[in-house]
Amino acid sequence: MSLQKINKKQxxxxxxxxxxxxxxxxxxxLAVGASPVMADAIEEAAEMASKANALxxxxxxxxxxxxxxMKLAGQSxxxxxxxxxxxxxxxxxTVFRYETAKQLLELLTISIIRCNVGEMAAIAGADWESKGxxxxxxxxxxxxxxxxxxxxxxxxxxxxxxxDVITDGKRLEYVDGGHVKVTKMTGSGCLLSALCAAxxxxxxxxxxxxxxxxxEYKKASANSYASIGTFHTNFLNELESTAGGNQ
Amino acid sequence: MSLQKINKKQxxxxxxxxxxxxxxxxxxxLAVGASPVMADAIEEAAEMASKANALxxxxxxxxxxxxxxMKLAGQSxxxxxxxxxxxxxxxxxTVFRYETAKQLLELLTISIIRCNVGEMAAIAGADWESKGxxxxxxxxxxxxxxxxxxxxxxxxxxxxxxxDVITDGKRLEYVDGGHVKVTKMTGSGCLLSALCAAxxxxxxxxxxxxxxxxxEYKKASANSYASIGTFHTNFLNELESTAGGNQ
Amino acid sequence: MSLQKINKKQxxxxxxxxxxxxxxxxxxxLAVGASPVMADAIEEAAEMASKANALxxxxxxxxxxxxxxMKLAGQSxxxxxxxxxxxxxxxxxTVFRYETAKQLLELLTISIIRCNVGEMAAIAGADWESKGxxxxxxxxxxxxxxxxxxxxxxxxxxxxxxxDVITDGKRLEYVDGGHVKVTKMTGSGCLLSALCAAxxxxxxxxxxxxxxxxxEYKKASANSYASIGTFHTNFLNELESTAGGNQ
Numbered sequence: 249m250s251l252q253k254i255n256k257k258q259x260x261x262x263x264x265x266x267x268x269x270x271x272x273x274x275x276x277x278l279a280v281g282a283s284p285v286m287a288d289a290i291e292e293a294a295e296m297a298s299k300a301n302a303l304x305x306x307x308x309x310x311x312x313x314x315x316x317x318m319k320l321a322g323q324s325x326x327x328x329x330x331x332x333x334x335x336x337x338x339x340x341x342t343v344f345r346y347e348t349a350k351q352l353l354e355l356l357t358i359s360i361i362r363c364n365v366g367e368m369a370a371i372a373g374a375d376w377e378s379k380g381x382x383x384x385x386x387x388x389x390x391x392x393x394x395x396x397x398x399x400x401x402x403x404x405x406x407x408x409x410x411x412d413v414i415t416d417g418k419r420l421e422y423v424d425g426g427h428v429k430v431t432k433m434t435g436s437g438c439l440l441s442a443l444c445a446a447x448x449x450x451x452x453x454x455x456x457x458x459x460x461x462x463x464e465y466k467k468a469s470a471n472s473y474a475s476i477g478t479f480h481t482n483f484l485n486e487l488e489s490t491a492g493g494n495q
Numbered sequence: 496m497s498l499q500k501i502n503k504k505q506x507x508x509x510x511x512x513x514x515x516x517x518x519x520x521x522x523x524x525l526a527v528g529a530s531p532v533m534a535d536a537i538e539e540a541a542e543m544a545s546k547a548n549a550l551x552x553x554x555x556x557x558x559x560x561x562x563x564x565m566k567l568a569g570q571s572x573x574x575x576x577x578x579x580x581x582x583x584x585x586x587x588x589t590v591f592r593y594e595t596a597k598q599l600l601e602l603l604t605i606s607i608i609r610c611n612v613g614e615m616a617a618i619a620g621a622d623w624e625s626k627g628x629x630x631x632x633x634x635x636x637x638x639x640x641x642x643x644x645x646x647x648x649x650x651x652x653x654x655x656x657x658x659d660v661i662t663d664g665k666r667l668e669y670v671d672g673g674h675v676k677v678t679k680m681t682g683s684g685c686l687l688s689a690l691c692a693a694x695x696x697x698x699x700x701x702x703x704x705x706x707x708x709x710x711e712y713k714k715a716s717a718n719s720y721a722s723i724g725t726f727h728t729n730f731l732n733e734l735e736s737t738a739g740g741n742q
Numbered sequence: 743m744s745l746q747k748i749n750k751k752q753x754x755x756x757x758x759x760x761x762x763x764x765x766x767x768x769x770x771x772l773a774v775g776a777s778p779v780m781a782d783a784i785e786e787a788a789e790m791a792s793k794a795n796a797l798x799x800x801x802x803x804x805x806x807x808x809x810x811x812m813k814l815a816g817q818s819x820x821x822x823x824x825x826x827x828x829x830x831x832x833x834x835x836t837v838f839r840y841e842t843a844k845q846l847l848e849l850l851t852i853s854i855i856r857c858n859v860g861e862m863a864a865i866a867g868a869d870w871e872s873k874g875x876x877x878x879x880x881x882x883x884x885x886x887x888x889x890x891x892x893x894x895x896x897x898x899x900x901x902x903x904x905x906d907v908i909t910d911g912k913r914l915e916y917v918d919g920g921h922v923k924v925t926k927m928t929g930s931g932c933l934l935s936a937l938c939a940a941x942x943x944x945x946x947x948x949x950x951x952x953x954x955x956x957x958e959y960k961k962a963s964a965n966s967y968a969s970i971g972t973f974h975t976n977f978l979n980e981l982e983s984t985a986g987g988n989q
Contacts, residue, residue, distance in 0.1 A: 268517040279970045283874050287804075289803075341543060432522075432735075476732060477728035478732060627790075678772075
């Protein structure tokens with residue numbers, strides 16, 4: 249029960265994320281008992297990261313200031329043994345995003361890359377046609393590519409989609425279920441990345457706990473099925489109740 | 496059925512918009528089957544626009560970086576025959592916004608200006624007292640001013656309010672209905688501008704399809720009537736069902 | 743009935759706030775009949791503030807541009823006798839935030855400081871361990887510290903938590919009630935700060951009206967009790983109905 253662990257530990261998760269999903273990410277973390285702090289100023293990125301239990305770097309609405317802050321926060325987190333999660337949003341959409349993702353992966357020790365197939369394909373240099381920040385289409389061996397990426401960067405790779413794939417380069421797990429409607433709720437992947445960070449801040453066994461998280465997240469989306477506006481409400485309700493937080 | 500056309504085509508809409516409504520705009524586009532991508536970095540604005548099916552320029556929370564990105568994205572869209580929608584948020588509120596709106600209209604080929612009466616009055620140089628980003632009050636012939644603006648910039652002008660007015664400088668249509676409560680939901684006008692961009696990405700007959708969109712949007716707000724929190728939920732539900740997207 | 747006064751006066755509230763809660767703040771102000779305008783560009787901050795009925799300065803996602811805009815807007819508001827509310831988000835979290843809060847308090851005439859205990863402790867230089875933007879833990883005489891701060895800066899200090907404390911340096915009131923779940927909804931404190939600004943724009947008797955507002959806000963959260971997703975919806979519904987705005 250990964251969400252329950254988060255709710256018990258209540259980790260402080262420093263998020264440098266995009267303004268599209270910042271509110272949803274904060275509310276999703278709060279729903280399961282974590283404490284989000286969004287701070288992307290160059291002047292405070294390193295200090296804030298050093299005080300957090302985990303750091304999330306999300307490339308959703310990238311700009312030069314945010315990149316500098318991500319580097320400073322990431323280096324600070326690395327220096328303080330604080331786990332870092334990278335969500336390379338739209339890495340396949342523009343050269344700017346691709347190069348930023350590569351820079352962050354080269355510069356920092358990343359514990360988890362959480363992405364969709366299109367973003368993974370871009371980082372891995374595979375042949376793929378991304379569609380903006382959506383996954384897009386192409387031919388690729390998802391598991392094989394994920395394992396290569398995990399071994400190359402010595403991290404856990406979580407590739408989400410109709411079927412999630414998670415690997416640490418040796419172990420490989422598939423997670424099915426959920427509901428496609430979750431893709432109609434902006435930030436559902438971004439929030440999952442934030443929850444991965446929260447899990448790292450709690451778990452003695454990251455890989456096993458992340459597999460549990462993916463299952464809990466799939467189940468939450470399946471249980472939330474409704475018209476899309478109602479789905480948003482249901483989804484936060486589901487996350488909270490799965491975390492045992494509705495007191 | 497404009498929203499159904501969007502749901503069938505699933506266009507990629509590049510939005511350079513404000514951080515107040517970015518989440519709502521993304522969720523509204525997703526609700527009807529479009530793919531939103533928010534990207535406002537100077538480094539990628541032109542490339543992202545060139546890959547999109549339509550571009551939205553929304554001045555809601557303007558800053559110097561965003562203006563540069565809007566110009567680069569707009570010129571790229573023009574070069575690639577990708578339609579551009581301008582939402583001159585608060586054009587009457589400050590000199591900075593007024594001058595930015597004029598610059599964008601002079602520099603770029605804009606397909607649609609979607610605004611409220613106060614914003615139109617400001618751009619047209621009419622006597623009007625705006626109230627922040629709200630329409631405000633004054634005496635003006637809305638249809639006449641809209642037609643002048645449409646002819647001056649060779650575009651379609653959509654002026655929304657209790658009664659919507661749409662014109663391409665020759666044809667003129669009025670759309671009534673809806674519910675005033677939609678004005679209590681921030682971003683309802685901004686989302687409509689984004690949907691206008693999505694319609695342009697689909698429609699062989701922009702003017703007719705936009706008239707349909709305005710009717711569908713009015714109907715969605717009328718059908719969503721409830722206390723304001725519930726109204727938000729209902730409105731996304733309505734957009735989705737109108738688009739035929741609730742599977 | 744402070745929210746009813748807001749709904750009657752419909753003040754224009756200029757918010758320089760963070761991108762995490764900008765949407766929720768705008769929707770909360772709209773729910774009670776106020777007109778929010780979010781504008782943080784250096785080029786327009788002073789002009790926008792001069793046209794507003796109240797100004798909110800919220801440090802949630804601070805950056806150097808926003809600080810310059812806050813100073814320009816604040817000086818403009820002071821020059822035009824427009825009340826200014828400061829929400830020193832995370833003042834105890836980083837040196838950057840602490841120093842910014844102090845700078846704003848030294849430079850500007852602030853009418854209200856709305857904060858949590860951790861933020862107050864930081865500004866007052868008291869011994870306290872903040873947790874990101876959450877209050878954190880420590881030993882402090884909240885009422886005593888709040889009165890000192892109110893006298894030092896000649897303003898009203900509103901410290902919210904399980905029990906709210908409000909003082910103008912002479913008078914002191916406690917407000918109990920509400921529901922802890924409101925702390926699981928990001929921006930609940932930020933929205934309250936915005937409503938404090940709206941009250942200042944309306945009230946002949948700020949202190950009394952703010953005490954009423956705190957009671958109405960506590961009651962709204964108590965009445966909204968539900969799973970967290972539903973709580974969000976209920977809370978906006980409650981604010982609207984308390985303001986008498988559900989027509």
